Amino acid sequence: MTETTSILHESINKLFNEIVNKKDLDQAETGIWADNIWKAVTIAGYLEAWDEDNQESNQISLIIGQASGWHALPIPLVETMAARHLSNKYLNLCPDGPLTIANPYLIENSSLKNSQLTGIAKNIPFARHANQLVTVVDEKFVLAPCNITQESRNIAGESRDNVSWENSEVIVGPKVTRDIIMETGAIIRSSQICGALHHALQKSTTYATERKQFGRQLGKFQSIQNYLAKMASLTAMAEAALSNTAQMQSPSSIAAAKICASEAAGEVASLSHRIHGAIGFTHEYSLHHLTRRLLSWREEFGAETWWQNKLGKIVIKTGSENLWKMITSEN
Template sequence: MRELFESTVERLLADLSTPEAVLDSEGGRWPASLWAAVEESGFALAAAPESSGGAGASWDDLFPVLLACGRHCAPLPLPEAILGNWLLGSAGLEAVGGPLSVAVDARLNWVDGMLSGSLGGVPWGRHVAHVVALVGNEVVLLSTESASTVNEGQNTAGEARDDLSFSGAAPIASAAAPAGLGADTLLQGAALLRAAQTAGALQAVLTMCIQHATERVQFGKPIGSFQAIGHQIAVLAEQVALATVTAEAACAEFAPLRIASAKVCSAEASGIAAGIAHAVHGAMGFTHEHRLHLSTRRLWAWRSEYGSAREWSQRIGRLTCAGGAAAFWPAITAGEFK
C-alpha cells in the first residue's frame, strides 16, 4: 500500500501543486482542481478504518503522502484531513469527504447539547467544510457554516490559519474518545504532520541547492566544487536525513517520545537548512521569482506550529525523568518508553 500511495501522490502533486498554484493560494484562492484530484484519489479518507469508510491505512503507509505534501508545498489541508478522519474513525464515527481540517486549540463548552466557544488557528479554516476537535473526552465534528465569526489569519508561508467562533452550534457528530486516546492526542498528531511535512520541504531545499551548486559557475567551475560550498551542502544533507528518519520513525509507531523527537529534529533542521540554502543560492535565492522561498518560508512557519523545539524538548525531558534511569537506555534503543 505504501508504494502505491507514494507513486500516486508524487505524480499528482508534481503535476498540480506547481509554484504558480502555491502562490495563487497564498493570494487567497482555493485550489479547487487540486483538491478534487486529491479527493478522487481517496488519500483524505485513507487513515480511517474500513468500517468508517476509509482504507485502514497506517501512519507508516501514509508517511510518503505527508512527505510529498511538504516537498511540493501542497496548498491544501490534505494532512489535516487525514488526521481528522483518523480521529473520527478511532471514535467509531464515519469518515467525512470534502475539505476537512482539525483544531488543536479548541476552547469549546457544552451547553444543553450545543457547543459554544472558539477554535484557534484552524488550518485552512475559511476554505474547509468541516473541522474536527476534541472537547473534553469527546471527538466532535463541526460544520464551519455554523461558525458565528471567522477571523482570517495566515502563517509566515501565507497559509490560512483562521480563528472560528461558535455560539450554540450543534455538532454534526460526536462520540467518546476511545481508551488510550487522550486530550493530547490531537496535538501529537498535528505535530507529527508538521514534522513529516518539514522533512519533505527539507528534501526539496536540498535538491534545489544541489542543482544550483552544480549549474552555477564562478571562476570557471561549478560553485559546488568549492570546499566551503560542498561542506555546507553536506551539513544540509545531514539535517535532511535526520529530520526524515525521525519523522518516519514516528509514523512507524505513533508514540510520544518518537513524535517529540521528530518535532525537535525537524524544527532544528529548519533553521540550519534555510540559512544554508539562501547562502548557497546567494542573492538569487531571495527573489520572489525563485521557488526557494516557497519551501524555506514553510520551514520557518511549520517549525513553530504545534509547539516549538524548546517545548517538545521539555516534553522529552519530562518523559525521560518519569521513566527513570533504568528505563533510559531501553527507551533510546526502542524509540519509546515501555
C-alpha cells in the same frame, strides 16, 4: 518501504508533478481555492489513506505527507487525512469534504455543555475552506463546524483563520486528552517538513552544481560543501525520526520526530538561502515556497522547545532504570 508504499510514493509524486505548479501556489496565497488539485487528490483516494489505524496506513500517510511538503501543496490534504483518522477512531465516522484540525491550546473561553460548544479557536489551518474541524474541548473529542470570524495567513501565505462558536451544535466523542490532537498534528507537520527539507536540499545541490562563481562551480567551494553536508545530515536525521513514528506512534517517538523536524527546518531554510544568494529571495524563484513553509510549520502543533519539554517529562516519568530500554526499543 514495501512494494505497495513504493508504488504509492512514485504515483503520488507523479500526480503532484502534473497538477501542482508555481502559478497554483502563487494564486493560493491570494485566497484562491485550488479546486483542480483538491479534485485530483479526492479522485486518487488520498483523503481516505489514513482512515484505518494500523502500521501500513501510518506509513502511507507519512508518504503522502512528505509528498505534500515536497510540492508545497496549497490544500488541506494532510489536515483532512488527520481529521478523518481521528473521527473514525473516536466517533466511528469519516466526514466528507475538506476538514481541518485545531490546536486545543489555541482555544479560548471554551465551554462544552452536552453538545453545545462556545469558544474561540485561533490560527486554524485552512479553516475558511474546511467544512468541519476536530479538536479537544474540556477533555472531550469534538467535531465542530468552522464558523469563520477572522481570516488570516501565516508567513507562507497559507490560510490560518480564527473560528468561534456560540452554543453551536457539535458532535461529541469520548473523554480524551489534548495530547491526541498535538501528537497527530506533530506527525503531519513533521512529514511535511521532511518533504520540504528534501526538496530544498535537492534545489540547493542542483544550484551549487550548475552555478559558477569566480570561474568555479559553486559546489567546489568548501563553505558551500559544508552547507550542503549539514543540510543533508539534518534532513536524514529528521527523516529517520519520522520513519520511527510509523512503527511505534508512541509519545516519545512523535516528540523526537517533531523536535528533529523543527530544528532541521530552521537550519535548512537558512542554509539553502545562503547557497542560493540573492536569487533565492526573489518571488520568481520557487525556493521561498519551501522555506517559508518550513519556518511556519516548525512552530505549528508545538515548536521544538515545546516537544523537548514534553520528551523530558516522558524520560523523567520512565525512570533511570528504564531509560536505556526506552531509547533502544523506540529509536
